[in-house]
Amino acid sequence: MKDKLNQIKEEALRQIRESKTLEQLNEVRVSQLGKKGALTELLKGMKDVSPEDRPKIGQLVNETRSEIEKVLEDAKKKMEAIVLEARLSKETIDVTLPAKSMKVGNMHPNTRALEEVEKIFIGMGYEVVEGPEIEKDYYNFEALNIPADHPAKDEQDTFYISGDILLRTQTSSTQVHEMEKGKLPIRMIAPGRVFRADEVDATHSPSFHQIEGLVIDKHITFADLKGTLAVFAKELFGEDTKVKFRPHHFPFTEPSAEMDVSCFKCGGKGCRFCKGEGWIEILGCGMVHPHVLEMSNIDPNEYTGFAFGVGLERIALLKYEIDDLRLLYENDVRFLRQF
Amino acid sequence: MNAAKNWLKKYVPDLNVTDQEFMDGMTLSGTKCEGYHAMDRNLEKIVVGQIEKIEKHPDADKLIVCQVNVGSETIQIVTGAPNVKEGDKVPVVLDGGKVAGGHDGSPLPEDGIAIKAGKLRGVESFGMMCSIEELGSDRNMYPEAPEDGIYIFPEDTKVGEDAVEVLGLHDTSFEFEVTSNRVDCYSITGIAREAAATFGVDFVPPVVNETGNGEKVEDYVSVEVQDPDLCPRYCARVVKNIKIAPSPQWMQRALASSGIRPINNLVDITNFIMEEYGQPMHAFDLDTVAGHKIIVRRGKDGEQFQTLDGQMRTLDSEVLMICDAEKEIGIAGIMGGENSKITDDVKNVLFEAATFNGVNIRKSAKRIGIRSDASGKFEKGLDPNNAEAAINRACQLIEELGCGEVVSGMIDVKEPIKPLVxxxxxxxxxxxxxxxxxxxxxxxxxxxxxxxxxxxxxxxxxxxxxxxxxxxxxxxxxxxxxxxxxxxIPQTLPKGEATTGKLPFKLEVEKIASRVAMYYGFSQGMCYSFESPKVFDKLLIPEGDALRSAIKISNPLGEDFSIMRTTSLNGILSSLSTNYNRRNKDVRLFEIANVYRPKALPLTELPDERSTFTLGMYGEGDFFTLKGVLEQLFDELGITASRKYDPSNKKPFLHPGRQADIRCKDAVFGYIGEVHPMVCDAYDIGTRAYVAVIDLPVVLPFVTFDRKYEGIAKFPAVTRDLSMVVPKDVCVGNIEEMICQRGGKLLEELKLFDVYEGDQIKEGFKSVAYSLSFRDKEKTLEEKDVSGAMKKILNGLESIGIELRA
Missing domain, CATH: 3.30.56.10 (Phenylalanyl-tRNA Synthetase; Chain B, domain 1)
Structure with missing residues (x-):
């Protein structure tokens, strides 16, 4: 009996060694361990074994079975590994072949720039508002301290519709709408389309975009204006950006300033990009003129505020190094896909 | 406004800064300096030399050999200049020096031109004699310079001196951008005053002495201002026995440094005052002034007047005129008349220094079509006090220069001058x-x-x-x-009450629309808000259609930009066309911008500005691709109400069989369709194109960002297939509407899986097949529940004449 067991084991191990495929291994399992397999057949001979030897033989049979099973399992694992390896090797692809195109569309560079600006100011607690593009003279000019005969109102600059209705020349008109709501404090930015009678060329467009900013509260100072816009410049153009404020004149702010940022290309040393100046003019700003506050029923003795206006196209052109304004309105996808 | 350093230093003598420091300092104190240029740039080793001897060049007919005393020595110079003679004093650039440019006056090279000793046709030459062009200037600024040849100095010039100094070219011209509120800074003294305050040095204004010969000006001339609203102040003085001559060199140099050509002493004085004081003056030939009387009054409509540049000008009753007893002699503040202009034979002069209404001057100058230096200053609104100061300064210069005999006194017609603030x-x-x-x-x-x-x-x-x-x-x-x-000034951040930063609902919705469009490969374009009225014809929009009621711009840049768009179609189609004609493949564009719908024309109140989401595409994809984008958008916007695509409202610019209005409940969200081939033709798009236009204000009330979890179904679904044959022109939308209506709550989903026309189907019909899915959220469905629902559906379909397929 013992010899027979040994024989079965040897035979099984030999068959396992000689198996080349998983199928062959499976055949070994069936022929040796299966219901009609050699081991099962052997067990049928147990009846001839003396009762006292039976437990011992039974244990021997089980041991043989588990020994074969183990070898079989190991062989199977090895074999599976070989098969997998063969499959993987067969499935090798040329990873340098082109990607399958699943192109998403692209944002207009103006929008990309606007979203950056919005993010900065929303983070500082500013609400984004809008105003009408076709506007009353009062909101575009008069309420901003630009009286009837001011040169800025000349037809060569402003598109008129009829009577006191015109295409707004500046988003500053939204300042007035916001102040008239009578809800203070105000922290807002107002992006939008504006219009001026400029012929189309590489640096001019009769239609472009501005972002207006307005803060009105008690004790707002020129220092606050400087600090806020310095944060804005750093966020937009990089941590190392420096700002410079130069006195300027706008009818609706006093004091007024223009802000330059250090050239983000050369860091202020002077290069072709900043025309050797090291600085790039970026926006106009100032403290809201007391007369402007008064006209919108805000007491200038109690409240002060600052305002600023920045050209969106100017930011987009600078940031993305676009050299011709006309590209922004042609909508050639070869241009748009770069943003 | 240009101002040169040497002129400025007359009034700020203690100013002692470099050009760059001056530019930066002035900019930071509010007088923005745009740049400067050194007039002695690239002028090196140039002295006054005297030609002692001239001999012919042995081997060249057109060259001469000069011995030139340059102070320290006498050097030999070969030149081809035709105008020099022995004894002439000339600018000489020595060996190793530099000049600014060539003698032909072409643009100056960046680094100038280096001059070295060398041989000309075999004869040694140790330097070069210079023309005014080689010194970086021209005959406009140095009228005494010869037309073609070497500049010759006056006889009393000292040999060996720095020639650049003698020419007054050691100077720097600064270009300032003066803001419109600072009228006073359109003058040298104005800039000088700012410079003094900026650099903490004294401002020394010109000292003006009393002038006059003791006679009374009233005996020579009288002035009547009939329109004081347009002329708040008119000052007049008289100068007799004018002696026209060139003005002295210091005045010529001052004018030239401001870019003004010196002409003669009388003209130069008025120009000098205009720069120095910012006050334009005018000189009339007193002997041409009829009745020796000046009348300031409005012109007459349609009247013609010849200005001193010889042009005929058409006047109107808003133009202020300077007249004598008989006729007009000048357009106030803009330009004098041909009939009273100063000639070389002038004997007696009437000086005018006045203040005119700036707005009137600006508008008149524009209507007439002249913008002179004078009108440019007057239109800013001048200080009436400046007129008196300027005319007295001018008379002082007349006396100083020996230009004539100043008559004492000034005629001064003025409105009460506003008290100081x-x-x-x-x-x-x-x-x-x-x-x-x-x-x-x-x-x-x-x-x-x-x-x-x-x-x-x-x-x-x-x-x-x-x-x-x-x-x-x-x-x-x-x-x-x-x-x-x-x-x-320090940099701080606003303190005080915190505020929440946010985007308004409308902009959030627009952002979602952009995002969905971009997911599906649409790139964002931007189009102009104004366009040509011809677009309506291009879009086949019939006469009388509401879309043709567009707002007109009264002063457009041209017809192409003359109306505010009422539809976004032209913008998107033009953009598709641009891309198509540049051979870009598979183009998908979207735009979010306003169209403008007037409530009535002409506009009396602000129009309706409607934010419009427009999609346009050609190439890969079709009508249903675009429809898919829209459906995805409506899902993203949380619009649960079903949308109905209604093909019945035909739009002329879309394919008649491939278009639909998008309806939701009672609202029309917009439309979608294939562009009509004739419209494609008009836009030069040689392929099928698709557009969708969504009127966002209509969509907004349906939008919600709220989401509620509804649970995941616990009980199994039961599916049934449904196949039917329907007339070809029945829209599946109608079938679906019926199925949904009859399927009730148990019907969870219906999927169209086949539409077929062909052999097995009779002519004019199509086969449509759906897979319906039923589910009850509360329990497992039983067969009878499903068959009940199916029966209702089948009855419903039969009621609208739909034949079920076996």
């Missing part, structure tokens, strides 16, 4: 507005430099008359800030 001194307000802690004394010393007088007893400040921009306390805060230094 006074404001209280409010240091706390200035500091509060600026966020600074500047002490009172610093503030007062700034005001003092600006000639703002302070009366301690009343605590009042008085503004100088030339500062018409100082009207309120914020203006004074700015003056403090400018000279304290904007750069010294």
């Amino acid at each position: 006074t404001l209280p001194f409010e240091p706390d307000f200035y500091n509060g507005l600026l966020g600074t802690d500047i002490d009172k004394d610093t503030m007062l010393s700034i005001f003092k430099k600006l000639e703002i007088a302070y009366d301690e007893s009343t605590n009042m400040l008085t503004m100088p008359s030339f500062r018409q921009d100082l009207l309120g306390k914020a203006d004074l805060a700015e003056e403090v800030a400018r000279f304290f230094g904007y750069d010294k």
Whole structure:
């Protein structure tokens, strides 16, 4: 009996060694361990074994079975590994072949720039508002301290519709709408389309975009204006950006300033990009003129505020190094896909 | 406004800074300097030499050999210049020196031209004699220079001197951008006053002495101002026995440094005053002034007048004219008349220095079509006090230059001059507005430099008359800030109540629309808000259609930009066309921008500005691709109500069989369709194109960002297939509507899985097949529940004449 067991084991191990495929291994399992397999057949001979030897033989049979099973399992694992390896090797692809195109569309560079600006100011607690593009003279000019005969109102600059209705020349008109709501404090930015009678060329467009900013509260100072816009410049153009404020004149702010940022290309040393100046003019700003506050029923003795206006196209052109304004309105996808 | 350093230094003699420091300092105090150029740039080793001897060149007919005394030595120079003779004093650039340019006056090379000793046709030459062009200038600025040849100095010039110095070219011209509120800075003295305050040195204005021969001006001329609203002040003086001659070199150089060509002493004096004081003056030939009387009055409509440039001008009743007893002799503040202009034979002159209404001058100049230096200054609104100062300064120069005999006295016709503005001194307000802690004394010393007088007893400040921009306390805060230094003001952030930053609902929705479009490969375009009225024809929009009621711009840049768009179609189609004609494949574009719908025309109230989401595409994809984008958008916007695509409302610009209005409940969200082939043709798009236009204000009320979890179904679904044959022109939308209506709550989903027309189907019909899915959220469905629902559906379909397939 013992010899027979040994024989079965040897035979099984030999068959396992000689198996080349998983199928062959499976055949070994069936022929040796299966219901009609050699081991099962052997067990049928147990009846001839003396009762006292039976437990011992039974244990021997089980041991043989588990020994074969183990070898079989190991062989199977090895074999599976070989098969997998063969499959993987067969499935090798040329990873340098082109990607399958699943192109998403692209944002207009103006929008990309606007979203950056919005993010900065929303983070500082500013609400984004809008105003009408076709506007009353009062909101575009008069309420901003630009009286009837001011040169800025000349037809060569402003598109008129009829009577006191015109295409707004500046988003500053939204300042007035916001102040008239009578809800203070105000922290807002107002992006939008504006219009001026400029012929189309590489640096001019009769239609472009501005972002207006307005803060009105008690004790707002020129220092606050400087600090806020310095944060804005750093966020937009990089941590190392420096700002410079130069006195300027706008009818609706006093004091007024223009802000330059250090050239983000050369860091202020002077290069072709900043025309050797090291600085790039970026926006106009100032403290809201007391007369402007008064006209919108805000007491200038109690409240002060600052305002600023920045050209969106100017930011987009600078940031993305676009050299011709006309590209922004042609909508050639070869241009748009770069943003 | 150009101002040269040497001229400025006459009034700020202690100014001692480099050109760059000057530019930066002036810019930071508010007089923005755009740049400067050194007039002696690339002029090196150039001295005054005297030609002692001229001989012919042995081997060249057109060259001569000169021995030139340059002070320290005598050198040999070979030249081809035709105009020199022995004894002439000329500019000589020595060996190793530099000149600015060539003698032909072509653009100056960046680094100038280096001059070295060498041989010309075998004869040694140790330098070069220079023309005015080689010295970087021209005959406009040096009228005495010969047309073609070497510049010759006056006989009394010292040999060996720095020739650049003698020519007055050691000078720098600064270009300033003066803001419109600072009329006073359109003058050399105005800039000088700012410079003095900026650099903390004294401002020394010109000293004007009384002039005159003792005679009375009233005996020579009288002035009547009939329209004082347009001429608040008119000052007149008379100069007799005019002797026309070139003006002295210092005056010529001053004018040239401002870019003004010297002409003669009389003209140069008026130009000099215009620059120095910012006050334009006019000189009339007194002997041509009929009745020796000046009348200032409005012109007559349609009248013709010849200005001194020889042009005929058409007048109107809003143009202010200077007239004599009989006729017009000048357009006030703009240009004098041909009939009274100064000639070389002039004997007696009437000087005018006046103040005119700036707005009137600006508008008149524009209507007439002249913008002179004078009108450019007058239109800014000049200080009436300046007229008197300027005319007296001019007469002083007349006497100094020996240009004529000044008659004593001045005729002065004026409206009451506005009293000077006074404001209280409010240091706390200035500091509060600026966020600074500047002490009172610093503030007062700034005001003092600006000639703002302070009366301690009343605590009042008085503004100088030339500062018409100082009207309120914020203006004074700015003056403090400018000279304290904007750069010294600290940077802080606003304190006070916190506010929430946010995008309004509408902009959030627009952002989602953009995002969905971009997911599906649409790139964002931007189009103009104005376009040509011809677009309606291109879009086949019939006469009388509401879309043709567009707002017109009264002063457009041209017909192509003359109406505010009522539809976004032209923009998107033009953009598709641009791409198509540049051979870009598979183009998908979207735009979110306004269209403008007037409530009535002509506009009396603001129009309806409607934010419009427009999609356009050609190439890969079709109608249903675009429809898919829209459906995805509506899902993203949380619109649960079903959309109905209604093909019945035909739009002329879309394919008649491939278009639909998008309806939801009672609202029309917009439309979608294939562009009509004729419209494609008109836009030069040679392929099928698809557009969708969504009127966002209509969609907004349906949008919600709220989401509620509804649970995941626990009980199994039961599916049934449904196949039917329907007439070809029945829209599946109608079938679906019926199925949904009859399927009730149990019907969870219906999926169209086949539409077939062909062999097995009779002519004019199509086969449509759906897979319906039923589910009850509360329990497992039983067969009878499903068959009940199916029966209702089948009955419903039969009721609208739909035949079920076996």
